[in-house]
Amino acid sequence: MENAKNIPEMFGCMVFGDSAMREHLPEEVYATLRRTIRRGAPLDIEIANPVADAMKAWAIERGATHYSHWFQPLTGITAEKHDSFIEPASDGQIIMKFSGKSLVRGESDASSFPNGGLRATFEARGYTAWDPTSPAFVRDSTLYIPTVFCSLGGDTLDKKTPLLRSVECLRNSARRLMTLFGKTDIGTINPTVGAEQEYFLIPEELFRQRLDLRLCGRTLFGARPPKAQELGDHYFGAIKPRVKAFMEELDEELWKLGIMAKTEHNEAAPCQHELAPIFCTTNTACDHNQLTMEMMKRVATKHGLVCLLHEKPFAYINGSGKHNNWSISTSHGINLMDPGDSPADNAQFLLVLTSMIAAVDEYADLLRISVAEAGNDHRLGAGEAPPAIISVFLGDELTEILDCLAEGRPYTKHDNGNLDIGASVLPKLPKDNTDRNRTSPFAFTGNKFEFRMLGSGASIADANTVLNTIASEMLDRISDRLEKTGDFKAEVKAIVSEMYRDHRRVVFNGNGYGEEWVKEAEERGLHNFPTAAEAVPHLVDAENVTLFEKHGIFTATELQSRCDIMLEMIAKTIAIEASTMLDMAKKDIRPAILFYADSLAAGMARRKKLSVSTISRAEKETLSRLTAIGDEIYDAIAALEEKAAAAAATENLAARALAYSRDVRAAMTALRTAADTAEALVSRDIWPFPSYTDILFY
Ligand code: ADP
């Protein structure tokens, strides 16, 4: 076949992964590095020079001229600074050089990245340090080296460091529990993640015509289109050739980078799509998701398209999220979330399952905060994405099993007759407990948990840092008890029943989109933080600080700085949106309305000269409605300006974020409503930017 592509050969060809390392590194160096990568052994700095040499040679073969320390600051996106390999040689020529020192450490001005007061500007240096556990790769003539980013004093300034710490912490806790179950030959334990990514693709020429899309990534105005997603004809629908071409190129680019792009389909909203990779270890999954988002944007422009990763680019249709599928597995292939077939495994599984129920209930606020950002406020609880209330979906069968255990009732499996749920004979659990309840924020889906509240544009690092830490905390509490007990089996049963009894309020299998759930959740005493601004200040609540400090994930200072950064980001994001709206309303929308009203009035005047009877009622009424709506917009502009000024002047950070999120947004909604009414009245060729219909049905 002439045009058959050799995908296995293409896969990972731009990654300095295991096979490239084996091929290019001296044997002992390879073995040492592999120990660090596989088992988390401390990095032997002696190997930096030979590794740098090999990396350089390998990268140059792939067209690289530069290298870059690639890191993930608190902006949530990635950062890079490029240096070429050239160094002067004695004869006035140059040589291509890359030293171990340049590989291991880089310096960067940290003062321009969000740092929440952790860095005084007089000491603006930040350091990037090589993370050997994530492979280097070549893209666009540059060798990218994944790094962590911290301050001179060692405070973390990135999303990666706490994530790596949390992975290590969970590894230890999971190993401790498995050891208690007599399992010692288990290899490396890792939390695994598969992040399903939703996105929109729209034509670039239309994108360019809208200031709101260009500056904010979402539309701030737009009348309801005659058709949206009500027919359900886009979900899993046939993929347009232009989009298909995009997806094919994206897949190839991702495969070259060693990313296992697997499933692609159209999503519910028009122009909305999804890509799911095959899951892998957390650190890699986090880098891969960042790269996937970056590649989506790049590849889209090659096809005359723009990829929108905002959580809510358009009103009236679904926004985009990210489903974080999460589990814990050993390198020998044991998944701790797998119900399994043997009773002994079931006991361990039930412990792990209930530990997560407890973790999610006790630290629901942290999970909520881990997905808190201005953009995600438009999704959570808007009847399309999980609500802002955290609950766990288990499915009827697992719920019944745990109910029985907690209440001391015998469990009856419906098709298999009675099953004694004593500690020695725990039931065979349903393997295919595949959940189709899409309204739950945290669902057990067969052999993993699916955390569905993440925003589409967000880094998955925060959510996974919290997941790993709270899981680790609960597993440790269990091990503390099991290490002391004389009757292991009885203690297992006691722990499962007690933990479940104490935390079952968080289990909810019903419709998470319903109004009734909001009321019921309140009666159950569950948190409900509808907006990010309300949730974020709880990051520094005493029990959360204690948790993170205990596990060595964040210091109290680091947490406070992260809290401040998040609040600042919320305030700034909404401030930019408000300014953009004002700009569009004053310079585009009001002039368009005036122009149309003038042309109507001029036409009426011309006709009046002929005879009064030629002026239609429709023209008169349209003109008077336009005049009224024009005034309404004028007033709404003034009101928004006032609220935005008041919010900006609010000293206290939490109060400022709240003022933007409540008052400024309310004024934005009023302005939008008025402008959208005008859009529906004004002639199509006068309206100053493309409509929803133009964009969504291009
Ligand atoms: P859906 O949620 O649409 O039904 P799938 O069940 O196919 O989709 O899986 C969604 C994602 O979950 C995929 O990225 C898949 O690789 C990932 N996944 C499957 N098993 C695990 C696991 N044990 N740990 C983490 N992610 C997993």
Ligand code: MG
């Ligand atoms: Mg899913």
